[in-house]
Amino acid sequence: MDWDKLRIFHAVADAGSLTHAGDTLHLSQSAVSRQIRALEESLGSTLFHRHARGLILTEQGELLFDATTAMTKRLDAAVARIRDSVEEVFGELRVTTTTGFGSLWLAKRLPKLYQKYPDLKIDLMLEENVLDLPMREADVAIRMKEPSQADLIRLRLMSVKMQLYAVRSYLDAHGTPRTMDDLGEHRLICQNTSSTQVSAGARLVRELMTHPIRSTLTVNNYFGVLQAVLNGLGVGVLPDYVTEDHPELIRVLDQVESNEVPVFLAYPEELRASRRIAAFREFITEQIMEKRQRQRDTS
Template sequence: MDWDKLRIFHAVADAGSLTHAGDSLHLSQSAVSRQIRGLEESLNTTLFHRHARGLILTEQGELLFDATRAMVKRLDTATARIRDSEEEVFGELRVTTTTGFGSLWLAPRLTKFYEKFPDLRIDLILEERVLDLPMREADVAIRLKEPSQADLIRKRLMSVRMRMYGSPDYLDRTGRLETIKDISKHRLICQNPSAPQVSAGASLVQEVLSHEVASLLTVNSYFGVLQAVINGLGIGVLPDYLVEDFPTLERVLPEIESQEVPVFLAFPEELRHSKRIAAFRDFVQEEIITHRRRLREQRPDEAGDQH
């Protein structure tokens, strides 16, 4: 099968338009149309339905698009491996992690990474959905649980616990909690229990909610929970890695916390020798060592269970 025709078919299927595909391929619309007709004739099938709003794949077209999509991802992986220099780090690195960890811990530290590797382009993908690394949805992931996908190299980075925090101003105004029963005088701020999140965090929230809470504010990310806590809306359930970057947060009821949540870095086996991956992995590990050291200096009583 003619690869040029497949390449053009993939661009058309991805764009849903002959014109847009032609623009991306630097070909005229008529040239793209001829290639698609030639491919359909060689396969003796129709790949697209022509519609007023554009092109829609037929069932046969969907099957071929699935195949070309997998081929493109494999080619992207091969290209990345070939371009990884033994001495230089450049190109694009797609990093995926949760919205909370990515926005609150990772993103603020990337300035140092760019200072060291200015030619590397990072695509930071923040979402709770677990992306498929072997299928090249991302190059490297930081996940708050051990990855279950096969063919991944994984490295445990540290452990996180969910704890309760408040702003000093809020606690001065409303009073500090002596026991969990005092939550009846406060607003609890947490991730929505039905939202995707680590099970340990959800369990802690359910435990606190089993007591009479005066008011409840749920947010779909820890970034939102943090903003509400900082602005004095109530007591928030937050990950303990925040205490270094937000030292004014005051821990509430220190005896109450979640189970330990492991944090893993993972990437596909086929990128084992990638210089981009190695540079990012080493950077994150160095930052975690620094993070632990600062925690020990700031709050020695809370740094002991950062593994």
């Protein structure tokens, strides 16, 4: 099989257009078209349906595109490993984690990592969906549960609990709830239980909602919950790691909290020797250790 033709086919299938693929490959549209026709002739199959709105893969084209996609990801992994064989830490590192953890904890600490490794290029992907690390949808993940995928290296970082917080201005104006019944006289700010989140947090919110809460504000991520709490809108359900960067948060109803949520760092086995992964892993571990030390110093 001609690798060059496969590369051109993959670009066309990805772009859905001969012209756009040609721009990406720095080839003319006619040259791209000739390569696609030659590939179809060699396979004895039509790979694209052609119409005025662009190109659509046939069933045979879908099969080949799946194969070239897997090949591309494996080649990317090989290139990453080769580049990581040198001493310097540089290049792109794709990190995935939840919107809450990424925006409220990780992003604030990245300047320290860039100070140490200024040539690192981090692509931070914040979403609740679990990306496929073995298929190289990301290089490293920080997840709020132990990863179940095979061929991953796992490191437990810490545990998190969801607890109730408010700010002084709100408590001065509305009073501090002392019991769960008191909470019914306050506005509860939380993630909607139908939004994607860790199960422990959703269970706590469902439990709180069994009480006659006077007013609620639901947001689909913890960043929004935090902003509402900081602006004095009510009592919010937040992960306990936010208190380190926001000492103005006051915990209320100390007896109310979720079960522990384990936080894991994970990356593919094939990236075990990656310098970038090692640098990121050591950085995260150092940040967690410093956090624990500060907690001991203030306790």
